[in-house]
Each structure stands twice: as C-alpha cells, then as structure tokens.
Amino acid sequence: MASTGVPSLDNLLGSDGYPDKSAILVVGAPGIGKEALGYWFVRSGLIQGDYCLYATHRPVTDVLRDMKGVGITTERVPEWIASSGSPLKLDLRDSVSISFNIKEAVHRNQNRRVRVATDVLSPLLVLNPLESMYNYWSQLLSDIKQQDAVIFALAEEGMNPPNVLTTMEQIFDGVIEMRLYEQGLSITPLFRVKKMLGLPPLHGYFRFSVSSTGMEVVPNVH
Amino acid sequence: MSIDIVNLLETLVGLAATLIALLAVYRSLTIGKSLVSRVYRTRAYWLAVLMIIFAAFSLVPTTSTIESDISDILFFMFLFALLIFIDSNVTVGREIDFFHKDVLHWHALRIPLFAVIVAGTAVAIVAIIDSTASTTGIGIVVYFAILGIVFTYSGATMLAIARRTHDRTMKIFVKMLGFAIISYVLFLTLFIPLDAIYPSLGDVVTSFIAIAAAYFFYRAAMSLSPIGHIEKEI
Numbered sequence: 001m002a003s004t005g006v007p008s009l010d011n012l013l014g015s016d017g018y019p020d021k022s023a024i025l026v027v028g029a030p031g032i033g034k035e036a037l038g039y040w041f042v043r044s045g046l047i048q049g050d051y052c053l054y055a056t057h058r059p060v061t062d063v064l065r066d067m068k069g070v071g072i073t074t075e076r077v078p079e080w081i082a083s084s085g086s087p088l089k090l091d092l093r094d095s096v097s098i099s100f101n102i103k104e105a106v107h108r109n110q111n112r113r114v115r116v117a118t119d120v121l122s123p124l125l126v127l128n129p130l131e132s133m134y135n136y137w138s139q140l141l142s143d144i145k146q147q148d149a150v151i152f153a154l155a156e157e158g159m160n161p162p163n164v165l166t167t168m169e170q171i172f173d174g175v176i177e178m179r180l181y182e183q184g185l186s187i188t189p190l191f192r193v194k195k196m197l198g199l200p201p202l203h204g205y206f207r208f209s210v211s212s213t214g215m216e217v218v219p220n221v222h
Numbered sequence: 223m224s225i226d227i228v229n230l231l232e233t234l235v236g237l238a239a240t241l242i243a244l245l246a247v248y249r250s251l252t253i254g255k256s257l258v259s260r261v262y263r264t265r266a267y268w269l270a271v272l273m274i275i276f277a278a279f280s281l282v283p284t285t286s287t288i289e290s291d292i293s294d295i296l297f298f299m300f301l302f303a304l305l306i307f308i309d310s311n312v313t314v315g316r317e318i319d320f321f322h323k324d325v326l327h328w329h330a331l332r333i334p335l336f337a338v339i340v341a342g343t344a345v346a347i348v349a350i351i352d353s354t355a356s357t358t359g360i361g362i363v364v365y366f367a368i369l370g371i372v373f374t375y376s377g378a379t380m381l382a383i384a385r386r387t388h389d390r391t392m393k394i395f396v397k398m399l400g401f402a403i404i405s406y407v408l409f410l411t412l413f414i415p416l417d418a419i420y421p422s423l424g425d426v427v428t429s430f431i432a433i434a435a436a437y438f439f440y441r442a443a444m445s446l447s448p449i450g451h452i453e454k455e456i
Contacts, residue, residue, distance in 0.1 A: 029391065029447045030318055031262030057320050069260055083322070092320055123320040126388045158391040158448055159318075180256055180449045187249070187449060189256040205452060210258045 002115060002150040003048070005040030008217040012193070012206065017044075018174060019197045023141040023151040025121075027165060028178035032189060034154045035063075036070045036210045037178075038117040041152050042078050043067075045115035052078035053105050055118040057092055060085030071212035078117070079105060092123050099140050106144050114149035121168070122156040130164055138171050173197035178208070190220055228422040235429035236280055242436035243277035246270075249443040257447065265314050266446050268307040273439055275300045276406075280432055294350060298343055301369065304403075305339060308376045311399075315383035318392060325386065326379045335372055342368035377403070395445035402438035405431055 001016030010017045018024050018041075028034045038054075045052040056063055060082045064074050080086035081101050088101050098120060106114050125133050144151055153172070155165055157179065169175045175194040180187050189209070193202040205220040247270045254266030279296045312328045324330065342365045349361025377400070384396035409431040416424030 030314075030389065031257045031259035031447065033258035036258050058322070066259070070258065126320070156318075156389065158389045160388075180253065180447050181452050182449050183452065185248075187252045187256060190452075 002041075002050075002113070003044045004037070005042075005044030006037070006215045006217060009037075009215070012202070012217055013196060014199060018150050018152075021145045021147075021149065022173040022197050023145065023153065023171070024174040024176065025153050025155060025169060025172040026176045026178065027155045027157055027169075029157045029180070030159075032178045032180065033208065033210050033215075034178055035066060035119070036215060037176075038119075038152055038154060039067050039070060039072050040215055042115060042117050043072050043076075045113075046076040046078065048113075050113040050115050051106075051109035052115045053081065053102065053117070054078040055081040055090060055098065055102055055116065055120055057083050057090060057120055057123050059083055070210055071214065078115075081105070090120070092120065092127060095124055095128060095136060098124075099136065102140065103143050106147060106149060110147050112148075114144070114147055115152070116144060116149060117152040117154075119154045121153045122159045125155075125160045125164055125168070130167060134167060134171070137168065141171060169194070181205070188220070191217055228426060232422070232425045232429055235426060235433060239429060239432040239436045240277045240280045242433065242440050243273045243280065246436065246440040246443040247273045247277070249440065250446065253443065253446045253449075259317075261310070261313050261317050262447070265307070265310040266443075268303065268310050269439075269443055269446070272300065272303045272307050273436075273443070275303055276436065276439065280436075298347075301343075302339070305336065305372070305376065308380060311396075312379055312383065315380075315387060315392065318387055318389050319383075323386070325382045326375070328379050331375075335375070338368055339372055391445055391448050395442055398438050398442035398445055402435050402442055405435035405438055409435055 001014075001018065001020060003017040004010055004013065026034045026037055042052045042054060054063065060080050061084075063080075063082070064077070067074055081088045081090045081098070083090050083092075088105075090098060090101075092098075102116060102118070106116065121137070124136070128136075141151055155168065157165070160168075174196040177192045177194055179190065181190045188207060190205040191208045192205050193199075196202065206217045207220045208215060208217045250266045250270035250273065254263045254270065257263045257266060275296055279293065279300060282293050282296065309328075309332055312325065312332075315325060316322055316329070319325075345361050346365035349359075349365070380396050380399070384393050387393060409428050412424075412428050412431065416427055418424075
C-alpha cells in the first residue's frame with residue numbers, strides 16, 4: 001500500500017493508503033484541494049524514499065508556491081515534467097511525448113517503488129477525442145502498473161462533461177470526489193470515495209480541511 | 223399612488239436589495255473559507271468586499287450633504303473594489319487556462335490601469351470638493367471617460383476569458399457577473415434622470431433594478447465553485 005500522506009485518509013482506506021499497483025482519480029472543482037491531496041501523496045513518497053514524478057501543465061514555480069501554501073516544505077522535490085522550469089518540457093499539444101516521457105521515467109526506476117502524480121488528464125480530454133484518450137490512458141496506466149507504481153491523476157469538474165468523466169472513471173482503480181455541498185445555510189467541503197480497489201463501497205461523505213499543518217478527513221455529521 | 227405608500231415601497235425594496243447583498247456576502251465568505259487555493263479564495267473574498275460596499279451604498283440615504291458625501295465615497299470604494307475583483311477573476315481565468323495565457327495582456331497593463339483610476343478619482347474628488355470652479359464639469363466628464371475606457375477593457379477581458387475557458391462554472395460566473403454589472407450601471411445611470419422627473423416613483427423603479435443587481439451578484443457568488451446537494455444513502 002502507498003500512504004496517501006494524510007493519516008486520517010489512510011485510516012479511512014483501511015489504514016495503509018492507496019492499493020499497490022493502482023491508478024487513483026481525484027475529481028473536483030478548481031481550487032477545492034485536489035492538488036493538495038496530490039502534494040501530500042508525493043511528499044509521503046519522497047519521505048519513504050520512493051521515486052516520485054510530477055507531470056503538470058503548470059510551471060514548476062507555481063506548483064512549488066502552492067506546495068508551500070499548504071505547508072509542504074520543498075527541500076525534497078519530485079522529478080518534474082512541467083510546462084516550464086523542468087529539464088523535460090510538457091506540451092499539451094503533444095500527448096505522445098507526455099506518455100513517452102512518463103513511461104521512460106518510470107522504467108528508469110524499475111527497481112524502486114514509484115509514485116506518479118499528474119494534472120494533465122482534463123486538458124488532454126478537452127484537446128483530444130474521448131475515444132482516443134480512453135485508449136491512451138488505458139494503455140498508459142496499464143504500462144505503468146506493470147511496475148510497483150501508484151498513479152494519482154487529477155480531473156477538473158466542470159472542465160469535462162460528466163459523461164466523459166464517468167467513462168474515464170472506469171479505467172481507474174480508485175475514484176475520489178471532492179466538492180462543496182450545501183447543507184442548510186452552510187457550505188461545506190466534502191469528500192467521497194466512489195470506488196477503491198480491494199475495498200467494499202464506502203458509503204457517506206467526509207469533511208476535509210487543509211491547513212498549513214496538514215490535511216484532515218473526518219466523517220460528515222450533519 | 224400616495225407618497226406614503228411610495229416611500230414604504232421604496233424602503234422595502236431597498237431593504238430587500240440589501241438583504242440579498244448580505245446573503246451574497248455570507249455565501250462568498252463561506253465558499254472562500256472552503257477553498258484551498260489562494261487565487262480562488264482571494265476572488266471569493268473580494269466578491270464579499272464588493273457586496274458589503276453594495277449593501278452599504280443601498281442603505282445610505284442622500285438627503286443631507288454629509289450623507290451625500292458618504293454615498294460618493296462608497297461609490298469610489300465600490301469602483302476600486304470592482305476593479306480589484308475583476309483583477310482577481312482574470313488571475314483565476316489564467317490559472318484555469320491550460321496554456322496560462324495572459325488574456326488581452328491584462329497582467330502587463332494592470333498596474334497602469336490602476337494608476338489611471340487613482341488619478342481619475344483624484345480629479346473627480348477635487349472637482350466635487352471645489353464645486354464652484356469652472357473646471358468641475360470637465361473634471362467629472364474626464365473621470366467618467368476614464369471609467370468608461372477602463373471598465374470596457376475589463377469587461378472585454380472577462381468576456382475573452384469566458385469564451386476561452388472550458389470550465390462551465392467559470393462561464394456561468396462571468397455571465398452572472400455581467401448581468402449584475404449591467405443592472406448596477408443601469409441603476410446608477412437611471413437614478414439621476416428618474417429622480418429629477420418622478421422623484422418618488424423614480425426611486426422605487428431604480429430600487430427594483432438594484433434588487434436585480436443584488437440577485438445577479440448573489441448568483442455569481444453561488445457560481446464561485448460548483449455546489450452539490452448530498453445524495454440520500456439507500
């Protein structure tokens with residue numbers, strides 16, 4: 001199992017985190033905290049000595065600034081494939097090279113435990129036909145999971161139509177949804193595990209909060 | 223319609239606009255508090271600031287000179303807050319954009335834009351204070367011309383972002399904000415002529431437009447992030 005980097009979420013998922021050789025999809029609105037979950041996942045991997053790769057359509061400086069914003073120190077950083085600030089450049093118009101670079105980096109570290117986090121799923125789904133992306137991601141995830149690797153992908157709610165996201169959810173082993181919910185007059189950020197490999201369906205919603213000391217997930221009682 | 227009924231109606235309509243604006247403040251603050259990313263949180267908080275000024279502006283009567291001065295100050299504050307709020311929206315638009323494009327060179331031009339508004343406001347304040355000067359009329363005209371240019375550019379940038387983005391929530395947000403600003407501009411421009419022709423009835427009509435503006439601002443607040451309803455577990 002690969003720790004999520006969030007102890008309360010590890011407990012929720014059966015005390016150890018995400019299953020080995022799995023692909024996890026986190027769906028949520030922009031700004032809700034999906035990236036923070038990804039940062040904690042990568043940080044946990046770096047602490048445990050795993051090889052960590054972060055493939056992003058954003059500049060490295062932006063991601064580092066965000067990491068600091070949620071209290072993550074940046075002495076240890078993952079290897080980057082980013083739009084700028086990294087030796088390997090990520091160009092959203094070239095999906096073939098994105099896939100090639102990710103697979104190549106993972107294969108280079110085949111003797112280590114690997115963690116890959118990426119935010120390129122939604123942009124690629126917008127820029128390419130669904131059918132080709134379904135095949136593209138199926139192939140990419142299956143190739144990476146040949147090794148001892150966990151892939152963590154982010155998807156922007158609102159950016160892709162719901163049917164597109166539902167289709168893509170099928171090729172992931174775990175799906176987590178994060179969004180704001182109206183509860184009476186208050187608005188609360190809630191978290192839902194839609195599916196997770198090896199776990200029975202988890203019913204209910206969980207409150208989450210992100211602060212400079214970490215992330216906390218607790219059952220939602222209303 | 224008797225004057226008493228018109229006054230009562232005006233008061234009720236003004237209160238309704240204020241209440242809707244205050245609800246928008248509450249929603250913006252709670253949504254902002256729930257968001258993790260700084261740029262999205264900042265945008266929500268600036269909408270709350272804007273709505274607080276809006277609510278205060280709706281509440282202050284303009285019968286005495288002091289009240290009129292307070293109203294003028296609130297008007298300038300509203301315009302500043304609106305510009306900063308638009309700036310925070312453009313930053314969010316850039317964050318959402320996959321290629322992080324600086325739409326219509328906003329980030330390159332934002333500092334000169336703020337400087338122009340500050341200078342224009344200074345000219346307008348001097349013109350209002352020294353109302354006997356022969357330059358008063360020119361000062362006001364210059365100020366509104368500057369405002370027109372700056373807000374046309376801001377509006378064009380927001381529209382360009384809405385057209386460019388694939389984010390449905392952002393598109394709805396910009397649409398609601400557009401309706402809110404149009405309603406508010408209509409309220410500000412119709413207020414003076416209607417007040418001159420039909421003093422009491424004019425106030426009621428413009429107050430209804432203020433309600434529309436408050437409502438669209440509220441809808442914009444609710445479009446800061448997609449908001450779901452909890453499904454009942456079976």
